[in-house]
Amino acid sequence: MQPGQDLLHYHLTEKLGEGGMGVVWKATDTTLGREVAIKILPPDFAADEERLARFDREARLLASLNHPNIAGIYGIHKAPASEGRPETHFLAMELVAGADLSQRLLSGPLAMEEALRTAREIATGVEAAHENGVIHRDLKPANVKLTADGKAKVLDFGLAKAADAAAAASGDPSLSPTMTSAGTQAGMILGTASYMSPEQAAGQPTDRRCDVWSFGVVLHELLTGKRLFDGETVSHTTAAVLRAEVDLADLPKQTPARVEVLIRRCLERDPMRRLRDIGEARIALEQVEAGDTDGVEDTAVAKATRGSRRVMPWLGLGLVVGIALGWAFVSLRDSPPVEAESGNAVRFSIRASAGNREIGNHVPAADDRYVVYEGSVDGTPWLFLHDFASGAVRRLEQTSGAVSPFLSPDGRWVGFHRGTDLMKLRLAGGDAVKICDVASGNPGADWGADGTILFPRGWLQGLWTVSADGGEPVALTEVNAEAGEKGHWWPRFLPDGRHALFTIWNVGAGLIDADVALLDVASGEYRTLVPGADAHFLPPGQIVFYRAGSYHAIDFDPVTLEVAGDPLPVLESATDPAPQGTSDLGLAISHRGTLFYNTRQVYPASRLAIVEPGAAPRVLPFPSRSMVSMSLSPDGRSLIVASLESGLHVLRMLDLQNGTDERIALSGSNWEPHWKPDGSGFAFLSLRKGDFDVYFKDAGTGGPETPIQVTPTDETPVGWTADGSAVFVRETSDATRVLKAVPVDGSGGEATTIGNIHTSVASVSPHGDWLVYDSLRAGIRNIYVRPYPGPGPEVRVSPLGGRQVAWSLDGTELYYAREDSIVAVSYTVENGRFQPGKEEVIFQSPLLAQAITGTPLAVLGRRRFVVALVESEPGTPQLEVVLNWNREVRERLAAGTER
Numbered sequence: 080m081q082p083g084q085d086l087l088h089y090h091l092t093e094k095l096g097e098g099g100m101g102v103v104w105k106a107t108d109t110t111l112g113r114e115v116a117i118k119i120l121p122p123d124f125a126a127d128e129e130r131l132a133r134f135d136r137e138a139r140l141l142a143s144l145n146h147p148n149i150a151g152i153y154g155i156h157k158a159p160a161s162e163g164r165p166e167t168h169f170l171a172m173e174l175v176a177g178a179d180l181s182q183r184l185l186s187g188p189l190a191m192e193e194a195l196r197t198a199r200e201i202a203t204g205v206e207a208a209h210e211n212g213v214i215h216r217d218l219k220p221a222n223v224k225l226t227a228d229g230k231a232k233v234l235d236f237g238l239a240k241a242a243d244a245a246a247a248a249s250g251d252p253s254l255s256p257t258m259t260s261a262g263t264q265a266g267m268i269l270g271t272a273s274y275m276s277p278e279q280a281a282g283q284p285t286d287r288r289c290d291v292w293s294f295g296v297v298l299h300e301l302l303t304g305k306r307l308f309d310g311e312t313v314s315h316t317t318a319a320v321l322r323a324e325v326d327l328a329d330l331p332k333q334t335p336a337r338v339e340v341l342i343r344r345c346l347e348r349d350p351m352r353r354l355r356d357i358g359e360a361r362i363a364l365e366q367v368e369a370g371d372t373d374g375v376e377d378t379a380v381a382k383a384t385r386g387s388r389r390v391m392p393w394l395g396l397g398l399v400v401g402i403a404l405g406w407a408f409v410s411l412r413d414s415p416p417v418e419a420e421s422g423n424a425v426r427f428s429i430r431a432s433a434g435n436r437e438i439g440n441h442v443p444a445a446d447d448r449y450v451v452y453e454g455s456v457d458g459t460p461w462l463f464l465h466d467f468a469s470g471a472v473r474r475l476e477q478t479s480g481a482v483s484p485f486l487s488p489d490g491r492w493v494g495f496h497r498g499t500d501l502m503k504l505r506l507a508g509g510d511a512v513k514i515c516d517v518a519s520g521n522p523g524a525d526w527g528a529d530g531t532i533l534f535p536r537g538w539l540q541g542l543w544t545v546s547a548d549g550g551e552p553v554a555l556t557e558v559n560a561e562a563g564e565k566g567h568w569w570p571r572f573l574p575d576g577r578h579a580l581f582t583i584w585n586v587g588a589g590l591i592d593a594d595v596a597l598l599d600v601a602s603g604e605y606r607t608l609v610p611g612a613d614a615h616f617l618p619p620g621q622i623v624f625y626r627a628g629s630y631h632a633i634d635f636d637p638v639t640l641e642v643a644g645d646p647l648p649v650l651e652s653a654t655d656p657a658p659q660g661t662s663d664l665g666l667a668i669s670h671r672g673t674l675f676y677n678t679r680q681v682y683p684a685s686r687l688a689i690v691e692p693g694a695a696p697r698v699l700p701f702p703s704r705s706m707v708s709m710s711l712s713p714d715g716r717s718l719i720v721a722s723l724e725s726g727l728h729v730l731r732m733l734d735l736q737n738g739t740d741e742r743i744a745l746s747g748s749n750w751e752p753h754w755k756p757d758g759s760g761f762a763f764l765s766l767r768k769g770d771f772d773v774y775f776k777d778a779g780t781g782g783p784e785t786p787i788q789v790t791p792t793d794e795t796p797v798g799w800t801a802d803g804s805a806v807f808v809r810e811t812s813d814a815t816r817v818l819k820a821v822p823v824d825g826s827g828g829e830a831t832t833i834g835n836i837h838t839s840v841a842s843v844s845p846h847g848d849w850l851v852y853d854s855l856r857a858g859i860r861n862i863y864v865r866p867y868p869g870p871g872p873e874v875r876v877s878p879l880g881g882r883q884v885a886w887s888l889d890g891t892e893l894y895y896a897r898e899d900s901i902v903a904v905s906y907t908v909e910n911g912r913f914q915p916g917k918e919e920v921i922f923q924s925p926l927l928a929q930a931i932t933g934t935p936l937a938v939l940g941r942r943r944f945v946v947a948l949v950e951s952e953p954g955t956p957q958l959e960v961v962l963n964w965n966r967e968v969r970e971r972l973a974a975g976t977e978r
Contacts, residue, residue: 080104080119086158086169089117105174108153111920112693115153116174118235119167131168138170145899145925148204150175150224150234175232180220180297188304191333193229195364198298200231202361205294208233209287209357216285218293219274220300272316273308277348280320288350291357295345298338303329307346321348335367358428425962429465443958444484444493445667445675451475451484451493451506452958462495464506477504477511487547488528494547496524501534503547515545515552523569528576533600538793539566542581542598555603570598573616574637574670577601580614580622595624597640608642609633615668617965621972623649623668630666632968647975649968650676672965675958682707682723685928685947687733690901692921692942699945700738706928706947710752710761711937717778718937718945719743719761721750730763735945743776745784751933753796756803762787762796762823771795773808775823788821788830797852798842798935800867805831807841807852818852831868839933840883843867845890849913853882853895862895864906864913876904876915885935887942894936894944899927903942924948 080102084091093105095116104117120131135155142152154171180197183189189197201223205215215222215233222234272280276292279285299307308323310316325346327339341363347353354360429450443452447467454463454474462478465471475481481495481502494503494514501514501524518537525533530547533555541556558564566584573579583594593612598605608614611624611631622635622642631646650666666676682705688696704722711718718733728748732741743749747767754761760777765784771793776784788794793811797818800807805820808830818836822828833850839860841852850867853860862877862884876884876893881902884895893904893915901922907914921942928947937945961967 080164086117086119086167087156089115089156089171091117101169106171108171114174116150116172118170118172120169122165146204146207147230148200148232149208150232173232175224175226175234177225177227179234180223180225180231180301183225184220184300184304188331189301191302191331192368194298194301195338195368196229197223197225197231198294198301199361199364199368201233201297202294202357202364204231204233205290206356206358206361209290214285214287215290215293216279217271217274218290218297219271220297223297272320273306275317275320276350277321278350280317286350287357288353288355291345291354291360294357294360295342295354298345299327299330299342302331302334302338305329337363338367424964424967427960429958429960443667443675443677444486445669445673446486446490447669447671447673448490450667450675450958450960451486453482453484462493475504475506476508483523485524485526487526492526492547494524494526494532501532501545512549514547514549522566522582523571525571525579527572527600531600533570533572533579535567535570537566538568538584539791541567542570542603544600555600556598556605567596569613571615572600573640574618578640580608580616581605582612582614583607595622608635609646611646613666615666617668617968618670618672619965621965621968623666623968632972634972644972645975647972649971650674668964672963674961674964677958683928683949685949687718687720687945688948689939690922690924690944690946696924696946696948698948699735701733701740703950707750708752708934709937709945709947710754710934711939711945712754712778713756713758715939719752719754719763721752721763728766745776749774751796753798753806753934756799756801759803762799762806764795771811773806773821775806787823795933797838797840797933801843801845801847807833809836809838833869840885840935842884842886842935844886845888851876851884851886851893853884862893864893864915866911866913872912874913874915876906877902878918883934883936885938888938888940892941894921894938894942896927896936899923899925901927901936901944901946922946926950 080086080091080094082091082093086106088108088110089106090109091104091106095103095105097103101118101120104119106115106117107113108115138152138155142155145151151173152170153173156169156171158167158169160166188194201218205218208215215235217235218233224232224234226232274293274296276285276289279289296307307325308316308319310319325343327342330339330342341354341360344354345360429452443450449464449466451462451464454461460480460482462475462481462484464473464475466473475493478493478495478497480497482497484493484495486493487503491507492503492505494501496502496517499516499518501517502511503514504511514532517534518540522535522538526547527533531544532547533542533544535541536543536552539558541554541558543552544555545552556567558566563585564583568582568584570579570581577600579598579600581596581598583596585592585594593610594607595609595611595614596605597608608622609624609626611626613630614622614624616635616637617623617632620635620637621632623630623632624646625631626646629648630650632649633646634643635641636643666674668674684703685706686703687699687701687706689699690696704720704724707721707723707728709718709720716734716736718735720731720733721728722731723729728750730743730745730749730752732743733739745765745767747765749763749765749767751764752761753763755775759779760775762773762775763784765772765774768789772786772790773788773794773796774784775787787796787806788808790810795809795811796806797809798807799805800820803823805822808819808821810817810819816835816837818833818838818841819830820833821830836852837855838852839855841850843850844867848867849864851862851864853862859880860882861875862881863873863875865871865873877895877897879897881895881897884893886893891905893906895902895904900920903919903921905916907916922944926948928949939945
């Protein structure tokens with residue numbers, strides 16, 4: 080290859096380097112107009128189909144990480160053979176400007192603050208990849224770039240694993256990515272022996288702990304400016320890695336003791352004694368940077384000596400569980416709560432694992448031996464089980480599409496909702512079994528000790544019971560409409576099995592006016608305990624519930640069934656339950672008082688910006704908000720934004736020309752605005768009467784809003800016809816979601832049903848001949864087009880998922896969002912059939928807001944949009960776990976009582 084040549088749409092400009100895994104070129108992506116790094120794989124590697132396939136899988140997994148401390152992979156390509164050039168396999172990667180860390184270390188060690196920050200950023204990137212099943216196996220200073228602002232980015236992540244798999248299987252060190260055949264010197268090590276783990280140098284199988292070793296070596300070098308293992312020859316270096324004493328005497332005197340302890344634990348030759356999780360290294364460095372120089376006495380299990388006795392600040396998850404959950408294999412349900420030996424709260428996180436792209440929205444099912452939570456594979460919900468004893472995570476087969484898991488009292492079964500079915504599955508294996516029919520809404524369920532399952536049959540119904548063995552459900556409670564009740568949600572049995580807590584959903588602002596109720600399961604009678612929602616019993620005698628933006632606790636006697644004292648906030652960081660009137664998020668508490676909660680923000684703080692291809696986003700001068708939905712007026716001047724403010728969905732009118740920002744005076748919670756095509760007003764969703772209804776607001780007169788669709792079922796506006804004569808409404812009943820067109824011209828005509836479509840946005844092309852909509856099917860949302868008003872076939876437009884679809888102003892293109900990208904698709908019409916073209920990514924950013932799913936893209940002009948960009952890139956989805964949380968809550972309540 081020579082400068083000036085092209086590989087597909089990449090124009091090579093400069094050769095940057097060459098190594099065992101290929102030649103690296105600087106190139107220009109002529110499609111997107113950006114500079115990239117091109118890594119061309121060696122011919123012998125590309126010729127091995129098995130290694131190439133393995134590499135392809137690993138590279139694709141890495142490409143999905145999109146982490147600020149990892150140089151990302153943009154594409155995996157194959158250029159066909161041409162005259163004088165064989166078939167070429169290559170990667171397009173992020174081009175990171177600046178020097179690599181090995182070049183920076185030529186001038187000596189880094190200052191302590193810089194060294195710790197750089198090491199923490201390296202650990203953060205490595206941790207993110209490990210959590211997704213990618214191991215580096217060649218971590219060294221030369222594979223870390225420092226950007227212009229000093230941020231560390233790890234290069235070549237994931238490129239080593241595919242090559243190393245053959246070494247792990249065969250025990251042949253010559254197949255290691257850090258060792259290769261060069262000329263006649265088979266097995267020659269190419270300069271990375273100093274950073275190899277002992278097991279890697281010996282050609283033994285490796286796992287993520289090899290990266291932990293390399294990280295320890297790199298951290299030592301950042302602080303000293305010297306290689307820890309640096310013999311006269313490669314053989315001497317390898318021998319030192321395998322046998323020499325790890326001498327840290329040259330560390331600077333000001334090195335914090337816990338940093339030395341961290342390095343020593345990273346450099347344990349026995350992988351079984353080595354620090355098991357690099358995330359714990361990241362935590363230790365964060366603590367040091369924060370000035371926390373003392374040991375964590377209540378969770379420490381190992382000590383080190385460096386002048387004085389110090390306590391290690393980190394714990395591997397398996398070690399924590401071994402101490403704090405050693406009692407978990409005794410009978411969990413039939414004995415009084417037992418605390419861990421220390422009795423102190425212990426915190427750790429469960430992160431999305433390989434093959435599972437996220438921790439889902441719904442509340443997990445909590446046991447003290449494991450947790451079952453909703454995840455996602457290729458956009459389809461699945462249930463995953465995280466076993467605390469082994470640390471293993473496995474997907475539960477036959478749970479595709481499952482949400483809202485709950486466990487049987489003996490912990491052997493998991494129940495869940497799937498569509499309109501209530502299901503159960505034995506955790507040890509077997510077929511999923513249907514229990515009974517339910518509504519499409521699933522606000523919770525619980526499994527009693529006598530085999531009774533308690534659940535609401537729909538969003539706006541009372542509680543029902545059914546045997547776990549199946550049969551006809553029996554109504555237990557009736558919603559008291561005269562008292563303003565709209566639904567009974569989130570039932571949870573108390574320890575006696577005869578009573579349960581549940582949430583009364585009241586007319587008005589939903590959870591703001593909700594009540595926690597106590598139910599007698601035998602009679603169906605209930606009474607209100609406290610204002611609040613999403614109540615849980617916390618052993619031995621408290622209730623935890625949501626109120627006014629955080630979870631509160633209050634003392635509760637499980638014998639007299641009475642509350643005592645005043646509630647106090649005990650958890651502010653958990654995400655609100657039901658942020659949009661659904662059963663999403665919230666927390667779970669095990670029968671022994673272990674807390675599980677999700678910190679993921681459904682509506683993260685976002686800023687509005689104008690984006691277009693080839694230009695940096697232009698942030699608009701409006702405050703950051705938790706935006707739920709938005710709609711741009713036909714003239715492109717006014718943007719209506721729905722945001723979550725103090726628990727209410729609020730509509731605001733923003734003028735994009737003069738910058739004014741005014742709240743629209745409406746009662747109750749209101750969102751999902753959709754401008755009428757003539758700009759005279761907008762339709763919107765209102766929760767003012769307790770369920771979802773559609774109203775219209777005239778933008779000119781300022782008069783009162785008028786109802787469009789107010790029915791006992793839930794109605795949500797999703798768009799307009801091209802002439803504005805009808806608004807598209809999604810009707811949600813107990814069993815179905817139906818798209819229909821509702822006339823708004825005062826004619827009183829009947830609504831037209833379009834189909835049983837689970838859509839969040841729909842609109843007709845400017846010419847009035849095609850209807851586009853998104854539709855959720857089998858857990859994946861895609862874009863579809865059909866003739867309007869019909870008849871005619873439905874055509875799928877998006878091959879890999881899509882949302883927020885909108886027409887271009889001239890109707891010649893479709894725009895929609897997918898993950899972190901905005902996609903454009905042109906189309907032709909052949910023999911009356913809609914024929915979509917190929918997708919073209921026209922804007923991409925990890926900050927593109929994922930929350931605004933029920934609104935079309937705000938199209939300003941051709942390929943020019945107003946979008947919401949989150950203020951910070953989302954972190955790895957995770958569940959927070961707190962062992963012995965019940966003791967912590969009791970102490971807080973006692974302290975509050977004393978005050």
